[in-house]
Amino acid sequence: MLQEPTTTAGRAGLAALLADPARALLALDFDGTLAPIVADPERAAAHPGAAAALAALAGRIGTVAVVTGRPALAAVRLGGFADTPGLERLVVLGHYGAERWDGATGRLTAPQVHPGVAAVRAELPGLLAALDAPEGTWLEDKDRSLAVHTRRTAEPDALLERLRGPLAELAAAHGLAVEPGRMVVELRPPGVDKGAALTGLVGERAAGAVLYAGDDLGDLAAFAAVERLRGAGLPGLLVASGPVTGEPPVREVAERADLVVPGPAGVVALLEGLARALEGLRR
Ligand SMILES: O=P(O)(O)OC[C@H]1O[C@H](O[C@H]2O[C@H](CO)[C@@H](O)[C@H](O)[C@H]2O)[C@H](O)[C@@H](O)[C@@H]1O
Numbered sequence: 001m002l003q004e005p006t007t008t009a010g011r012a013g014l015a016a017l018l019a020d021p022a023r024a025l026l027a028l029d030f031d032g033t034l035a036p037i038v039a040d041p042e043r044a045a046a047h048p049g050a051a052a053a054l055a056a057l058a059g060r061i062g063t064v065a066v067v068t069g070r071p072a073l074a075a076v077r078l079g080g081f082a083d084t085p086g087l088e089r090l091v092v093l094g095h096y097g098a099e100r101w102d103g104a105t106g107r108l109t110a111p112q113v114h115p116g117v118a119a120v121r122a123e124l125p126g127l128l129a130a131l132d133a134p135e136g137t138w139l140e141d142k143d144r145s146l147a148v149h150t151r152r153t154a155e156p157d158a159l160l161e162r163l164r165g166p167l168a169e170l171a172a173a174h175g176l177a178v179e180p181g182r183m184v185v186e187l188r189p190p191g192v193d194k195g196a197a198l199t200g201l202v203g204e205r206a207a208g209a210v211l212y213a214g215d216d217l218g219d220l221a222a223f224a225a226v227e228r229l230r231g232a233g234l235p236g237l238l239v240a241s242g243p244v245t246g247e248p249p250v251r252e253v254a255e256r257a258d259l260v261v262p263g264p265a266g267v268v269a270l271l272e273g274l275a276r277a278l279e280g281l282r283r
Contacts, residue, residue, distance in 0.1 A: 145176075
């Protein structure tokens, strides 16, 4: 059974997607939405059913995309997307939309690395040492940005709170912006976010309906984009992937969603339900 959205706008978005799937755009975040949250980001992997569920929809829905804070190729690798029959036309927008990988061509497009990234890379270890960042603090170097993770420390939330100000100052000193997330603060180039990335793709594909699913603060820009598009007459459905790891949900995401599902397993079940509904409509 396909779960029903709890809002009128969400129900209209789902109805429009089902009525004309060939013109619809389905976009999903990666970590926390298609991939369960794990302690070590390098060991993240898509839910075992995710790639197949996306592939089942890719033949029916006009555009299927992943929109992630990860480098695009990292999401392709961790998701197993390049090896999945049916996902040949998948689009992956990485680094919050700064990068784009097209399954159809296998090509990655990306801008120059922001010069502030090298400066932050050089200064960040010293800053963390000066701030007495405890064991377990982990610096993720994503080439175009750097992320400080606190999940593996004894008090991740308190540490994140303590680091937030100094990291924002360092980012600003080098022309970078901060992107907060689940037990992570990322220092990354400004000027692009998931909302701009999603809006661009909607325009490029002349989408007639959009579904976006996410779980974290970085997804709120995409939620805002769908809300704006709905205001302009484009039906849309917002899905929140609620956490299943025991940590509290990201309140703003759950509150603004038309449908909350239980984590990546719930997202996969929703995708499978959509595929079944579209198959049923074809008969
Ligand atoms: O936009 P996303 O696809 O959601 O990527 C956002 C960040 O996700 C990763 O960090 C998060 O997932 C990790 C693995 O489950 C988890 O350990 C961490 O606490 C989460 O914040 C990734 O490491 C970041 O680079 C992404 O920006």
